[in-house]
Amino acid sequence: MIETETLVSLFLETRHHTEAICKPLEIEDYVVQPIVDVSPPKWHLGHTTWFFEEFILKPHKPGYTLFHDDFAFVFNSYYESVGKRVVRSDRGNLSRPGVAKVYDYRHYVTTELEAFLKTEDASALTEMLLIGIHHEKQHQELLLTDIKYILGHNPLLPAYSNSFSENPVQKVSAAWISMEEGIYAIGHDAPHEFCYDNELRPHKVYLQPYSISNKLVTNAAYMDFIASEGYKDPLLWHAEAWDWLQQEKITQPMYWHSIDGEWFQYTLKGLQKIENEAPVTHISYFEAFAYAQWKGCRLPTEFEWEAAQHNFDWGSRWEWTESAYLPYPGYTKAPGAIGEYNGKFMVNQKVLRGGSVATPIKHTRPTYRNFFQTHLRWQFTGIRLAK
Known part of the structure; x- marks a missing residue:
């Protein structure tokens, strides 16, 4: 208490x-x-x-x-x-x-x-x-x-604050973390600590052997995807994603600007030259999936992410997973209006894990399940690959 x-x-x-x-x-x-x-x-x-x-x-x-x-x-x-x-x-x-x-x-x-x-x-x-x-x-x-x-989206691209740092560089060498086949515990299992109802009930999942990257995909790596005309290759995209690209004329992550042959990014400090080694951000699930396809990899499921998260640093980007936002076994909605808080959104959304540079302190944990529709990208979203 x-x-x-x-x-x-x-x-x-x-x-x-x-x-x-x-x-x-x-x-x-x-x-x-x-x-x-x-x-x-x-x-x-x-x-x-x-x-x-x-x-x-x-x-x-x-x-x-x-x-x-x-x-x-x-x-x-x-x-x-x-x-x-x-x-x-x-x-x-x-x-x-x-x-x-x-x-x-x-x-x-x-x-x-x-x-x-x-x-x-x-x-x-x-x-x-x-x-x-x-x-x-x-x-x-x-x-x-x-x-x-x-x-x-103001034409002047004004700065919000000169002190907000949103592009931390992960200073570890890229490597694959191998995870063994087996049964893993998933969900929030600390009764005296706060969690949302969508993190309950704790349960077990069986996972096939897999590997997961210790680093998020960087801006430089994503530039290679753009340069290779990944946004123009329909074989990399879901059908719905391809329609979205054409309708919205999407050719790069949100807030990216090509100026005189160089990439710039609007940040809360204003327009700045892109930090190549910072994790790419403000991308949709559609883009994350297409990039993973281009690399011959995939996105991790939320269960793979949770089972492996103690092996890598997380928290600068919300990480798209391949998991649909669904209730855990034994999940029950709270009575009354509070029951509308999470359960009513368990349809047509993908789970994101981790946290971001905008997530406040005392509000992240390994079991936290964020969720958004597949085309949204105004949050600080990024990519971690699996295979």
Whole structure:
């Protein structure tokens, strides 16, 4: 059981970090929504606040007064069972409530919840509070990647921060890690540590012998794929992926720019010459699969990744796997709206493992299962090969 003081500290640390992420923004940056997958920073600030208000304060704190009657409608995301909400594609139309009002909302709920956590009435809500804290940590990563998309599609390509380093180089020699045939334990098996329900239940899987790379695919290696006209070879791509390439006119990773024969990349520090030895990023599952085909390799399954992860460094890129996002044996959805958190998305998505340079501290573990649709690439996604 986590002590109340530790829980309060983690809650406040999380709330403050979200606001620190937004500190470099201009006021106009808070409202922009270039595409449906990218939410305005202001909306993230409000949504993570609504989560605590809706699921903890409103049902559990005696005499709690809502900050504003309309904010549940404005800041609900996808919880159908909770009530009506603003359509996702319309979040960028929310010029009101203003940024100052959203910050007032955050501070009101933070203060109310901090006081409530110090009462006996909150003692049974540890699990729900941890879900809320880690939900906000997820949105901290989304905030950074959404901010990058907003600024990276601004014609001026402005920098977000000169201190954010997103391209760490893996300084080990490339090698294949051989894994023996056998039965491996998969899933979260530490009852006193936080995890999401999609990491449960712990179970065993049988794996054939395989090898997995100790390094992520680098920018230089991916340049070779581009130079060899990998984007023009239909034999490397799924049929759906090939259609996507043609329709979207995809010829390189997101944020790459060819200028006078040299490759540049938009980063949160602004436009920079590509670091050849940094891991390639902002690629879709479609691209990861095609690259693996071109190399005569494949992507690892999520089970192969988890069984081998202690043999290599991970955490700078979310790593595409060949696994469909499905429930583990014995998985059960939580009752009520919280059951909508993971289980409803277990269709038409691929699992990613690891973490990224945008993932906040205290929010990664070997069993964490991220998931996205196959064409998405605005997250810090990368490639680890297997064979």
